[in-house]
Amino acid sequence: MRHFLTTLDWSREELQGLLDSAAELRREPVNHRLAGKAVALLFLNPSLRTRSSFEIGAFQLGAHAVVLEPGKAAWGIEFEPGVVMDGDAEEHITEVAGVLSRYCDAIGLRAFPLFKDWSVDRQDRVIKALAEHASVPVINMETIVHPCQELALMRTLQDHLGQPDGRKFVLTWTWHPRPLNTAVANSALLIASKFGMDITLLIPEPAYLLDEQFMDAGQRQAETAGGSLRVTSDIEEAYTGAEFVYAKSWGALPFYGRPDEESSLRASFRHFMVDGAKMALTNGARFSHCLPLRRNIKASDEVMDADYCVALDEAENRLHVQKALMLKLMDEA
Amino acid sequence: MRHFLTTLDWSREELQGLLDSAAELRREPVNHRLAGKAVALLFLNPSLRTRSSFEIGAFQLGAHAVVLEPGKAAWGIEFEPGVVMDGDAEEHITEVAGVLSRYCDAIGLRAFPLFKDWSVDRQDRVIKALAEHASVPVINMETIVHPCQELALMRTLQDHLGQPDGRKFVLTWTWHPRPLNTAVANSALLIASKFGMDITLLIPEPAYLLDEQFMDAGQRQAETAGGSLRVTSDIEEAYTGAEFVYAKSWGALPFYGRPDEESSLRASFRHFMVDGAKMALTNGARFSHCLPLRRNIKASDEVMDADYCVALDEAENRLHVQKALMLKLMDEA
Amino acid sequence: MRHFLTTLDWSREELQGLLDSAAELRREPVNHRLAGKAVALLFLNPSLRTRSSFEIGAFQLGAHAVVLEPGKAAWGIEFEPGVVMDGDAEEHITEVAGVLSRYCDAIGLRAFPLFKDWSVDRQDRVIKALAEHASVPVINMETIVHPCQELALMRTLQDHLGQPDGRKFVLTWTWHPRPLNTAVANSALLIASKFGMDITLLIPEPAYLLDEQFMDAGQRQAETAGGSLRVTSDIEEAYTGAEFVYAKSWGALPFYGRPDEESSLRASFRHFMVDGAKMALTNGARFSHCLPLRRNIKASDEVMDADYCVALDEAENRLHVQKALMLKLMDEA
Numbered sequence: 001m002r003h004f005l006t007t008l009d010w011s012r013e014e015l016q017g018l019l020d021s022a023a024e025l026r027r028e029p030v031n032h033r034l035a036g037k038a039v040a041l042l043f044l045n046p047s048l049r050t051r052s053s054f055e056i057g058a059f060q061l062g063a064h065a066v067v068l069e070p071g072k073a074a075w076g077i078e079f080e081p082g083v084v085m086d087g088d089a090e091e092h093i094t095e096v097a098g099v100l101s102r103y104c105d106a107i108g109l110r111a112f113p114l115f116k117d118w119s120v121d122r123q124d125r126v127i128k129a130l131a132e133h134a135s136v137p138v139i140n141m142e143t144i145v146h147p148c149q150e151l152a153l154m155r156t157l158q159d160h161l162g163q164p165d166g167r168k169f170v171l172t173w174t175w176h177p178r179p180l181n182t183a184v185a186n187s188a189l190l191i192a193s194k195f196g197m198d199i200t201l202l203i204p205e206p207a208y209l210l211d212e213q214f215m216d217a218g219q220r221q222a223e224t225a226g227g228s229l230r231v232t233s234d235i236e237e238a239y240t241g242a243e244f245v246y247a248k249s250w251g252a253l254p255f256y257g258r259p260d261e262e263s264s265l266r267a268s269f270r271h272f273m274v275d276g277a278k279m280a281l282t283n284g285a286r287f288s289h290c291l292p293l294r295r296n297i298k299a300s301d302e303v304m305d306a307d308y309c310v311a312l313d314e315a316e317n318r319l320h321v322q323k324a325l326m327l328k329l330m331d332e333a
Numbered sequence: 334m335r336h337f338l339t340t341l342d343w344s345r346e347e348l349q350g351l352l353d354s355a356a357e358l359r360r361e362p363v364n365h366r367l368a369g370k371a372v373a374l375l376f377l378n379p380s381l382r383t384r385s386s387f388e389i390g391a392f393q394l395g396a397h398a399v400v401l402e403p404g405k406a407a408w409g410i411e412f413e414p415g416v417v418m419d420g421d422a423e424e425h426i427t428e429v430a431g432v433l434s435r436y437c438d439a440i441g442l443r444a445f446p447l448f449k450d451w452s453v454d455r456q457d458r459v460i461k462a463l464a465e466h467a468s469v470p471v472i473n474m475e476t477i478v479h480p481c482q483e484l485a486l487m488r489t490l491q492d493h494l495g496q497p498d499g500r501k502f503v504l505t506w507t508w509h510p511r512p513l514n515t516a517v518a519n520s521a522l523l524i525a526s527k528f529g530m531d532i533t534l535l536i537p538e539p540a541y542l543l544d545e546q547f548m549d550a551g552q553r554q555a556e557t558a559g560g561s562l563r564v565t566s567d568i569e570e571a572y573t574g575a576e577f578v579y580a581k582s583w584g585a586l587p588f589y590g591r592p593d594e595e596s597s598l599r600a601s602f603r604h605f606m607v608d609g610a611k612m613a614l615t616n617g618a619r620f621s622h623c624l625p626l627r628r629n630i631k632a633s634d635e636v637m638d639a640d641y642c643v644a645l646d647e648a649e650n651r652l653h654v655q656k657a658l659m660l661k662l663m664d665e666a
Numbered sequence: 667m668r669h670f671l672t673t674l675d676w677s678r679e680e681l682q683g684l685l686d687s688a689a690e691l692r693r694e695p696v697n698h699r700l701a702g703k704a705v706a707l708l709f710l711n712p713s714l715r716t717r718s719s720f721e722i723g724a725f726q727l728g729a730h731a732v733v734l735e736p737g738k739a740a741w742g743i744e745f746e747p748g749v750v751m752d753g754d755a756e757e758h759i760t761e762v763a764g765v766l767s768r769y770c771d772a773i774g775l776r777a778f779p780l781f782k783d784w785s786v787d788r789q790d791r792v793i794k795a796l797a798e799h800a801s802v803p804v805i806n807m808e809t810i811v812h813p814c815q816e817l818a819l820m821r822t823l824q825d826h827l828g829q830p831d832g833r834k835f836v837l838t839w840t841w842h843p844r845p846l847n848t849a850v851a852n853s854a855l856l857i858a859s860k861f862g863m864d865i866t867l868l869i870p871e872p873a874y875l876l877d878e879q880f881m882d883a884g885q886r887q888a889e890t891a892g893g894s895l896r897v898t899s900d901i902e903e904a905y906t907g908a909e910f911v912y913a914k915s916w917g918a919l920p921f922y923g924r925p926d927e928e929s930s931l932r933a934s935f936r937h938f939m940v941d942g943a944k945m946a947l948t949n950g951a952r953f954s955h956c957l958p959l960r961r962n963i964k965a966s967d968e969v970m971d972a973d974y975c976v977a978l979d980e981a982e983n984r985l986h987v988q989k990a991l992m993l994k995l996m997d998e999a
Contacts, residue, residue, distance in 0.1 A: 362702070363701070363702035380740060381734060381765070384732070384734070384740070385706060385732050385734065385765075385766065385769050388730070388732050389730060392730040393702055510752050624761055625757035626758075626761060627744075627755075627756060627758075628744070628751050629748075629749065629751060637761075638760075645761070645764045645765060645768060648761075648765040648768060649765070649768035649769070652768070652769055
């Protein structure tokens with residue numbers, strides 16, 4: 001049995017196998033290979049793409065997805081071990097994992113960090129607790145990484161650029177009214193480095209560096225795969241020659257849990273928005289974003305409506321890669 | 334590709350085709366003509382019948398319905414073009430429409446008006462924005478019209494009265510504690526006029542006239558089809574000789590966005606409730622309502638429990654007409 | 667047509683038939699005996715197990731479950747007859763039952779008591795109103811009893827103990843931060859007495875006696891089936907020789923609707939938590955709980971993680987017994 005918690009646990013070859021399977025499923029979307037099987041999708045946070053694509057994907061394979069929202073329509077869950085549970089949570093992850101493992105053939109979880117203490121959140125304890133207690137595969141639907149998004153991004157990259165090795169990938173921070181999760185940024189770094197790309201991380205200042213566990217992994221994977229990773233605050237330099245521009249906003253980790261201070265820092269960086277002028281500096285780059293995206297905040301209407309914007313392709317690929325993943329994890333045959 | 338935004342875009346013959354198909358599906362409810370297909374149902378407002386009937390209807394045709402609630406379990410959506418999205422919405426309808434068009438074979442939307450500015454709401458911009466950006470058929474699940482309800486009403490009318498032309502149809506306003514959407518009233522007017530009925534619109538005073546775009550369309554369609562449309566405030570006159578009584582409450586448009594003033598106006602009209610005495614004036618009329626209905630507010634227990642009440646038949650027909658609609662819009666074969 | 671509102675309406679033989687069918691479905695979980703059929707699941711309260719197990723169970727039989735949450739994503743419902751509906755509810759159970767009976771082949775309802783007036787809540791009016799107006803079978807998904815849980819408990823008991831007659835069953839009250847529903851306690855009493863067990867009800871003081879309608883039924887059924895029912899406050903005496911320990915917390919009925927007073931009474935009874943020392947007094951008893959369970963409040967980690975804890979088995983059996991129930995109620999063939 002295998003979990004899908006982070007691509008760090010999966011080799012490039014294994015991930016490519018999923019991407020190849022996704023391309024096949026895109027050509028032939030409906031089969032019955034998971035007939036009678038079920039997957040539980042636990043959402044602690046909102047979702048449109050993830051929910052739709054997993055639910056429809058399961059259906060197209062003959063399976064059924066149950067969507068559960070603990071703390072809303074389902075009971076609140078405690079994730080820490082050994083606790084005297086006299087707070088809000090009515091149920092421990094041990095039992096949730098145990099019960100759903102009896103009903104289902106896989107469990108997906110979306111659990112965003114709590115934005116209070118990064119030294120806790122960076123450990124990704126919630127999904128690790130689920131995986132520890134589940135006896136069926138656990139799929140990360142976004143915690144502090146978003147590995148399903150990584151697969152969709154890499155499928156899209158390969159669809160548009162072919163072989164990713166040595167291609168110039170820019171991951172640019174953008175402004176947003178709130179300090180967002182670093183998950184997709186961490187993930188973009190992980191997957192681009194795993195596949196040997198030449199990565200430029202564009203951030204307005206050092207406070208926007210990603211957590212060192214991901215910076216280090218990106219560096220290490222880039223070296224292994226023959227790619228590279230550099231960090232810059234120079235917008236023009238970053239965009240020049242780029243072949244793929246990927247945008248994401250996130251909060252500065254040194255100010256984690258202090259949103260007002262972070263907001264002041266962030267306020268002067270609205271000009272990091274991706275616009276037509278910046279894209280004109282690239283080497284005919286494609287642009288993408290994981291969505292949801294605030295238009296004219298993270299990227300201009302011009303960029304979003306341009307032919308080089310492949311965000312919808314990436315969103316569509318969520319469906320295909322997740323079906324490949326469910327087949328890999330849930331199909332014993 | 335065809336949308337189903339309003340019956341104004343569909344001819345009487347086309348609508349009758351859907352009604353005939355609905356009758357067939359009522360006899361043989363289960364098939365696999367939409368096997369492997371998916372429809373997304375976006376609810377910005379509550380639903381019982383619409384959700385159940387679309388979800389079960391899709392299932393009975395071999396398809397799958399995904400229910401999404403933007404702003405609650407899914408991200409909030411911005412519907413206006415060109416906006417700098419620094420408000421609450423995390424996502425623009427352009428991307429929502431684009432993504433769901435990649436996952437699904439049709440998209441349903443329920444988006445009630447906002448009750449602030451009728452000059453805006455009357456344009457029905459939200460569903461038009463969705464239809465503009467979707468590359469799959471869009472189905473109106475109630476905005477400022479409710480065309481699926483129109484089909485169910487006309488299916489029920491024909492089941493009970495046969496040929497609708499020239500039959501006496503009374504659309505009566507009723508009191509309700511809150512100023513409700515005019516959608517179902519607009520729609521009753523549209524479908525009854527399209528099918529050549531003799532329509533009496535019973536309202537307590539001129540402030541309760543429907544928007545002129547619907548009054549005009551009703552007049553125009555009545556003329557075309559050989560029916561008629563008159564307005565009265567005389568309860569006895571309206572009910573006398575009626576063959577079908579349809580009740581709905583709605584807020585007075587001149588007071589739109591000023592609920593306290595509208596409430597004062599409305600307060601003296603509680604006697605418009607449909608009751609046994611009023612129904613006794615009719616020519617053995619059937620009574621119906623779109624539901625949900627507050628008993629002893631819009632209609633008395635006596636009326637709701639009478640044999641002539643066909644509201645459950647109409648509700649049931651939602652299932653059949655929507656299946657006919659999905660087959661028409663989603664079945665390429 | 668048959669409802670499943672309480673096991674009091676079903677004979678031991680009929681219930682054993684469901685349990686036997688459940689065991690078969692556990693061995694062969696997937697079939698198409700309910701192909702094309704639908705069940706509506708109305709949740710007025712949260713759920714994880716009930717929702718998942720009904721939804722997946724329906725799927726594994728070829729049917730579809732629609733999950734509705736009145737008052738949240740669906741309209742609020744009025745359950746009292748004859749009311750002038752000028753309060754919050756937009757719809758009466760008469761219409762909800764009528765409409766869902768047109769769309770579905772069965773309706774499940776979860777409606778916890780309101781904790782205001784036990785003389786009202788003890789009548790279980792809400793589900794009775796639904797059953798009265800529905801023309802399809804109604805399934806109790808927990809009101810003031812939880813008969814689906816009863817089936818799961820008895821399936822688990824038989825799996826682990828074999829023939830239940832004369833086996834020593836301890837139903838122990840435990841502390842909890844809030845005064846909970848008595849439903850599962852009532853149900854444990856009903857099913858254990860129906861199957862002739864020797865029942866000990868362990869409560870900290872007489873205020874925690876269950877409602878007399880259930881105490882009486884337990885006594886009556888125990889006599890009929892050759893079992894027994896006694897009440898004690900002596901922890902050591904209760905556990906000694908037990909073969910099955912079942913824990914549940916509930917609020918003291920004499921203090922119903924006065925949570926602060928009840929809380930003071932309850933405060934001194936935290937030591938009723940099930941722990942290893944208590945379990946060591948038993949005759950190698952199995953332990954179970956309906957879940958959700960607060961660890962180290964109702965039962966210690968030691969108990970929950972022990973081999974003798976069969977709570978996950980009981981949770982799993984929810985799936986199997988409910989499938990047996992749906993087949994019994996929905997399968998005309």
